[in-house]
Amino acid sequence: MAPPKIIVFAGSIRSGSVNEKLAAAAAASLSRAGAEVSHISLKDYPLPLYDGDLQSQSGIPEPAKRLVELFFEHQGAFVASPEYNASFTPLLKNTFDWMSRVNVDGRPPLPAFKDRVFALGAASGGAMGGYRGLTQLRSMMELGLGALVLPEMAAVGGAATAFADDGSLANAKTAEFLDAVVKKLVDAAERIG
Numbered sequence: 001m002a003p004p005k006i007i008v009f010a011g012s013i014r015s016g017s018v019n020e021k022l023a024a025a026a027a028a029s030l031s032r033a034g035a036e037v038s039h040i041s042l043k044d045y046p047l048p049l050y051d052g053d054l055q056s057q058s059g060i061p062e063p064a065k066r067l068v069e070l071f072f073e074h075q076g077a078f079v080a081s082p083e084y085n086a087s088f089t090p091l092l093k094n095t096f097d098w099m100s101r102v103n104v105d106g107r108p109p110l111p112a113f114k115d116r117v118f119a120l121g122a123a124s125g126g127a128m129g130g131y132r133g134l135t136q137l138r139s140m141m142e143l144g145l146g147a148l149v150l151p152e153m154a155a156v157g158g159a160a161t162a163f164a165d166d167g168s169l170a171n172a173k174t175a176e177f178l179d180a181v182v183k184k185l186v187d188a189a190e191r192i193g
Contacts, residue, residue: 004189005074006035011081011092011137013043018123018159019130023080024167025175026121026154029182030078035189038074042095050097064098071099071112076189078119078182083126083133092137100145113145117192119185121154121178123162129155150185154178 008027010019020041027039045063048054071077081088099112120137122130134153141147156162156174169175 001190001193003034003036004076004186004192006030006037006076006078006185006189007070007074008037008039008078009042009080011042011079011089011095013041013091017082018125018156018162019080019082019121021159021163021167022121022123022154022156023078025163025169026078026080026119026178026182028168029179030186033179033183033186035076035182035186038070040070042091045095047094047098050094050101055101060102061098064095065102067095068099068102068112071116074116074189075192076117076119076185078121078185079137080121080123081130081133081137083122083124083130086132086136088133088137088140093140096140096145113141113147115192116148117185117188118147118149119152119154119181120149121156121181123156123159125157125159127157129157129159131155148188150181150188152177152181152184154181 010023012019027037030037120134122134124130164170
């Protein structure tokens with residue numbers, strides 16, 4: 001059986017983002033767990049702020065179409081999302097809003113989300129590690145997009161010191177939990193096949 005394909009990205013494109021560091025740690029863990037990993041940056045998929053009038057006038061932007069096609073090539077995704085005001089980033093919301101409008105080859109839009117499994121993680125300077133934002137993201141993805149999201153979410157607190165020089169998680173228990181979440185993502189993605 002071919003290894004499951006998992007896409008990994010952060011909901012931040014800021015230089016030095018701790019959530020990009022978490023995405024990189026998750027990508028490494030996924031590779032160790034036997035997945036074929038595509039680690040991307042949303043910086044490579046720039047999108048205007050979603051506007052129904054813009055969509056009517058100009059159609060769906062090409063970066064949104066490319067992202068949807070990429071999702072169709074993968075059975076799962078790991079999303080590392082910063083917490084903004086107890087929610088998730090405008091970048092991530094806007095990206096998913098545009099993606100939810102894409103219709104590829106006559107398929108309805110939402111199968112880009114419905115036909116794969118997602119794992120969520122966050123890194124934050126606070127003790128809760130972005131957990132509040134993850135609950136909001138999970139709600140939007142499940143209720144709004146029909147996504148299957150694993151119940152376990154990797155929240156990494158104290159992000160300024162959470163990563164070792166090699167990019168791995170410095171705390172052994174936190175690293176073990178991320179590996180456990182990743183293993184569940186790989187197992188679920190294999191079942192989707």
